Every structure is written in structure tokens, then in C-alpha cells.
Amino acid sequence: MMAKAVVMVVVALAIVLPGLDCRGMEGIDPVVPQFIVGTLAGYGLGLAGAYGLAALFTVDCQGWECLGRAIIGAAVGYLGGATLGASLGVWATGSLLGVEGNIGLCFLGGFAGAGTFVGLGFVLQLPEVLYLVPPAAAAGATAGYNAGRRRAPAR
Numbered sequence: 611m612m613a614k615a616v617v618m619v620v621v622a623l624a625i626v627l628p629g630l631d632c633r634g635m636e637g638i639d640p641v642v643p644q645f646i647v648g649t650l651a652g653y654g655l656g657l658a659g660a661y662g663l664a665a666l667f668t669v670d671c672q673g674w675e676c677l678g679r680a681i682i683g684a685a686v687g688y689l690g691g692a693t694l695g696a697s698l699g700v701w702a703t704g705s706l707l708g709v710e711g712n713i714g715l716c717f718l719g720g721f722a723g724a725g726t727f728v729g730l731g732f733v734l735q736l737p738e739v740l741y742l743v744p745p746a747a748a749a750g751a752t753a754g755y756n757a758g759r760r761r762a763p764a765r
Contacts, residue, residue, distance in 0.1 A: 727742055
């Protein structure tokens, strides 16, 4: 079952990625593609970070200590990976579309969007809000990247 999902993702990427090279197009608005790719990259890197840090934190432990370490590793890995993945996805998509954006504000906006949702989850006592961290980080990163954007010069 997992192999079929991996094959589907690879085929979808093989179809979509060549279409992202839009050098011949003029005036494309990069906001929607940046948000979509940033959200997907955020979920992907968030899951990888959760599994990776949970496995790393539980090396050489026993009993209930392993459970605590696994939970902390998964939480930190998911939040950090989702934020970093969303920001990297937004930046990569903007670069592919030929838009010169503000990279510093892109990452700062990603962390601000993620932090807003983490804080909202704690204040409202709704841990389910944490599942929406990647779209929030992608929205913040997209806003930061496109602040004062301009088209890259033609090569």
C-alpha cells in the first residue's frame, strides 16, 4: 500500500515539476503556487522531522522515559520541520517562477505564522490547531517573501 502511494507521489511530481518552469510567461502571480507548495513542503518536512527527532531522542532509553522523549522529539521535530519546510517551499517556488523576494522576511514570516498558531493552540487549549501549522507558516512565509517583490531580470 505504501509503495503505491510513493509511486503516485513520484508520478505527480514528474508531471507537475516541469510545468513550474515558467520562463516564457509574463506576469504570473506567484502567491497561490507558493502557498500550495509551501504547505505541502511543510507537511512533508514536518512529518520527517517528527519521526527523525522522535527516533533520535529515544536512543538508549528505557521505560516511561522513552515515551516522554518520543513525545517531545515528535513535537519539536514537527513544528520545526513544518516551519522550515513551508519557508523553503515558498522560497523555492518563488525562485522557480522568477520572482526576487525578500528571503529574510520569508523565513521570519514562516516562523511568525507557525508561532501564531502554536500560541493560539495553547491559549484556546485546542491541540488540534497544531495540525494547521504548515498552512499558517506557508501563509506567513508567502507574505514575507512577496513584500516588495519584483520580477527577476531576463537572462
